[in-house]
Amino acid sequence: MHANSEQPQATTFIDGELAAELASFEAAERARLGLEPAREHWTDKMTAPEMKRSERERVTLLVSGLTDVQDSLIEGALKGLGYKVQCLETPDNEALRVGKEYGNRGQCNPTYYTVGGLVKHLTKLRDEQGLSSEAIVRDYLFVTAGACGPCRFGMYATEYRKALRDAGFDGFRVLLFQQQGGLKQTAGQDAGLDLNPKFFVALIKALLAGDLLNAMGHRIRPYEVEAGATDRAMDQSRKLVYRALSEGGSVLWALYRSRDHFEAVKVDKLRPRPKVSVIGEFWAMTTEGDGNYRLKKFLEQEGAEDDIQLTTAWLLYSIWEVDRDTRQRRFLRGADHGLYGLAKLDEVGVAKRLATMRVAEAALRVGFHTFALAIGLERYHLPDMKELAKLADDIYSNDLRGGEGHMEVGKLISNVEHEKAHMTVSVKPFGCMPSSGVSDGVQTLVQARYPSAIFCAVETSGDGAANFYSRVQMYLYKARLVAEKELEETLQRCGVTADEVRAYLSAHPKLANAMHYSPHHRAGSAANLVEEIAPLIRLPKAVRALRKLRSAVETVRSLAETTPARARSAWELARAAETTARLRADFDVLRDLAVKQIARRAA
Numbered sequence: 001m002h003a004n005s006e007q008p009q010a011t012t013f014i015d016g017e018l019a020a021e022l023a024s025f026e027a028a029e030r031a032r033l034g035l036e037p038a039r040e041h042w043t044d045k046m047t048a049p050e051m052k053r054s055e056r057e058r059v060t061l062l063v064s065g066l067t068d069v070q071d072s073l074i075e076g077a078l079k080g081l082g083y084k085v086q087c088l089e090t091p092d093n094e095a096l097r098v099g100k101e102y103g104n105r106g107q108c109n110p111t112y113y114t115v116g117g118l119v120k121h122l123t124k125l126r127d128e129q130g131l132s133s134e135a136i137v138r139d140y141l142f143v144t145a146g147a148c149g150p151c152r153f154g155m156y157a158t159e160y161r162k163a164l165r166d167a168g169f170d171g172f173r174v175l176l177f178q179q180q181g182g183l184k185q186t187a188g189q190d191a192g193l194d195l196n197p198k199f200f201v202a203l204i205k206a207l208l209a210g211d212l213l214n215a216m217g218h219r220i221r222p223y224e225v226e227a228g229a230t231d232r233a234m235d236q237s238r239k240l241v242y243r244a245l246s247e248g249g250s251v252l253w254a255l256y257r258s259r260d261h262f263e264a265v266k267v268d269k270l271r272p273r274p275k276v277s278v279i280g281e282f283w284a285m286t287t288e289g290d291g292n293y294r295l296k297k298f299l300e301q302e303g304a305e306d307d308i309q310l311t312t313a314w315l316l317y318s319i320w321e322v323d324r325d326t327r328q329r330r331f332l333r334g335a336d337h338g339l340y341g342l343a344k345l346d347e348v349g350v351a352k353r354l355a356t357m358r359v360a361e362a363a364l365r366v367g368f369h370t371f372a373l374a375i376g377l378e379r380y381h382l383p384d385m386k387e388l389a390k391l392a393d394d395i396y397s398n399d400l401r402g403g404e405g406h407m408e409v410g411k412l413i414s415n416v417e418h419e420k421a422h423m424t425v426s427v428k429p430f431g432c433m434p435s436s437g438v439s440d441g442v443q444t445l446v447q448a449r450y451p452s453a454i455f456c457a458v459e460t461s462g463d464g465a466a467n468f469y470s471r472v473q474m475y476l477y478k479a480r481l482v483a484e485k486e487l488e489e490t491l492q493r494c495g496v497t498a499d500e501v502r503a504y505l506s507a508h509p510k511l512a513n514a515m516h517y518s519p520h521h522r523a524g525s526a527a528n529l530v531e532e533i534a535p536l537i538r539l540p541k542a543v544r545a546l547r548k549l550r551s552a553v554e555t556v557r558s559l560a561e562t563t564p565a566r567a568r569s570a571w572e573l574a575r576a577a578e579t580t581a582r583l584r585a586d587f588d589v590l591r592d593l594a595v596k597q598i599a600r601r602a603a
Contacts, residue, residue, distance in 0.1 A: 049173035051141055051192030056083065059192070062142045064088035064117065066311060068288055069238055070210030076245035077206040081199060090289035091117035096462045098123075102163035109429035109460050110283040111159050113291045118142055118160060119167045126168075133168050141173045205251050208368050209241045211310040212255065212375050216262055218296070219377075220514045222305040223267040223525070233261035237375075255375040262376065265514040270501060272487040272526045273305040274479035277421035279411050281403055281428035281435040284460060285309055292427050293465045295472075299425075302476055305525060307421050309411075312368050313383050316361060317407055320385035323357040324398065326350060378517040388414065395449075396442050403434030409442055416450045419523045422486075423454040423479035425472065430461040454479050483524045490527040494534035501530055504537050 029035075051059060061083055063074050071087040078085040091113035099107075099116025107115075122140070125131045131139075142160065157174050164172040175193075193199070213234060221230040237258035244254035276299050278285050284292045286309075296306045329342050330350045342350060365382060372380055388410030389398045396409040408426060415421040426443065428435035439457040447453050456475035458468055491498060505512040511533065518528040 049141075049175060051173065051175065053192050055192055058084075058139055060084040060086055060140050062086055062088055062118070062121070062140060063144075064091075065114065065144055065283070066207075066286060067210060067214055069213050069234070070207060070311065072238060073206035073210045073241055073245060074203065076242040077202040079246040080248055081194075081202055083193075088117055088121050090287065091291055093290045093462060095120050096290065098167075099163065102166045103159055104162065107159060108432055109291055109462060110281075110287075112462070113287070113289075114144070114283075115159050115163045119163055119169075122164070122169055122172070123167065137169055137171045137173075141175065143175045202245065204364070204367065206245060207311050207315070208371050209245075209251055209255060211312050211368070212371050212377055213237055213241070213258070214308060215310060215380060216375060216377055218300075218306040218308050219517065220262060220265055220267060222273045222300055222303070223269045223271060223514075225266040225268055229265045230262075233258075233265055236261045252371065252374045255371055259374075259376045259515065263513060263515055267512070267514045269512070269529050270498060270505070270526050272480075272483045272524060273303060274422040274476060274483040275307055275420075275523050275525065276304045276476070276479065277307040277411065277415050277424045278427065279309055279404070279408050279424060280426040280439060281432050282314065284427045284429055284432075284435075286311070290462070291429075292460050293468050295425070295427055298469060298472070299476070302473065303480065304423075304476060310382075312364065313407075314404075315364060316382065316385050317404070319357050319361050319364070320389070321401070321405075323354060323361075324389075326353050326357070328399075376515045378515065379519065380517075383411075383414075391417075395445055396438065403428075403432070403438070405434075408435070408438050409446060412443060412446050412453065412455060413450065416453045420520075422482050422523050423456065423475060425475075426455070426457045428457075428459060430459045432459075454482070483526075486522055486524050486527045487530065490522065490530045494530055496530065496534045496537055500537055501533055504533055 061078060063078070063085060064071055064087055066074070068090055075085045075087040095114075095116035096109075096112050097116065098120045099112030099114075101116075102119055103112055103115050122136055125136055125140075126133060144157075144160070157176050160174045161172070164170065164174075216237075217230055217234045220233075224230050237255075240254040240257055241251060243249065244251045278296060278299075285295075288294065288296065296308065299306055326342065330347075332342070345353070368382060388407055391413045392398070392406035392410035395413075396406045398406050400406065412424050412426075415424050426435070426439035428439060436459070443455055443457065447455055454475055456472060458471055460468065491501075510516065511529075518525065518532040521528050521531040
């Protein structure tokens, strides 16, 4: 009985000692793994940052995220509206290092580069210019893009603020332009940013002008005779447009004056260049820095002609999204209480929204082509969003969103079916969920249906340039062979030689001008030039002269029919005192363009 009575006490002692050891072990492991219960975790308290009107004269807006030209022109546009603005440098690999140092683990490249670029800039202000962290937080503000969707893009703002806090800039404000819903900021009379039509018109002008300068540069640069001539023309043209935006001048007139700089570039367009369409994740295909290993510059150095995707196309896609969603949801209004739902709209409200989208698309296209006419960007066709949706719908549902959605699939199919490019490159960050699922998965089915497609899917991680370039070069070699074969076949089919074409171009310098762009027949610019010139070489001079005369007469008749209505409309607008000088300058541009077009047809 005695032994039995002591056994529970011994067992209790052993169990207590074991429990104490386990508790001690658990505490040690929690400390080692950073799981202490008392540890304070960072939470984002700047979910609704704002800029007040009283701060406008003091606060500098920092902008970045698009191409170098567009970032610069947006700076000019906002300065023209009275804001203090500065565009950041294109993020480089040092920005990537800073982004990884202060950002969370497992983020994608655009996050690290853009976050790191901002922190790097603010650190320079503090360490090199002597500004205090408090002054930087008070006197600077960052405006960037934001979105929702199945990727980490929706967490950009939180990543910015977390990194800024850890870098010593806690409380620094980051304002978001949402893909839908505009800019989140304080509304009312105290708002620091006046989001009025004038504000958005200035931004659209900057974006369109930047798109046109970029398109012109990529169209001419592969054929320039003197290396660097196109870049000089680009820089001079950018300065003209920047001055117009920042000083309230005519952007149309600035673009028109840019023609002289591009026309001065000497080119040889009979050289076969594989045309490469660059698509993929928006930031990765747009940036011009280390974030995509300077892909577009690399392609041109390897002898290719870039077919870049313009920001205007993304705006058209955003308009298409709203239009389609409205049409799909218009009969579900009673149960459609989502963020962008139609529950509060009657049939008139739905019709009004659809009409607004049609007007927005038409205005965007008219604005783009008017600017294109001024700068001389011939025969550039913006994508038809309905056509791309139709092409892709059989393979990738139009209702799946994230990244570029079905656009990436539609672009590849269009490039092959309509011979728009010899090769398509889809570039995306490592681990980008929407783009990887499309380019590495769905596009495999497209390639199976279109065996002639040369499609290269590549990822960027910041430290894999050698493998990246090697993969692109492998596919580019195939595209180069296709472009050379295409030119040879075109010369043979048209019954002319390369020497005959060059001789004709020497005798007709207008066709050899850097601004001239031949009608589309094949993917390559050289083959299209042969298609245009070969009939002129074989036709008798009298027949050619008659064709030119008919073309000139048709141009005069068309202008005679349309000019009165346009003149009346222009006069009504010109009556406003605020816009008189600018509209008169624009009218002079259009009149000069019409005269030159008639003279060119008659030449």
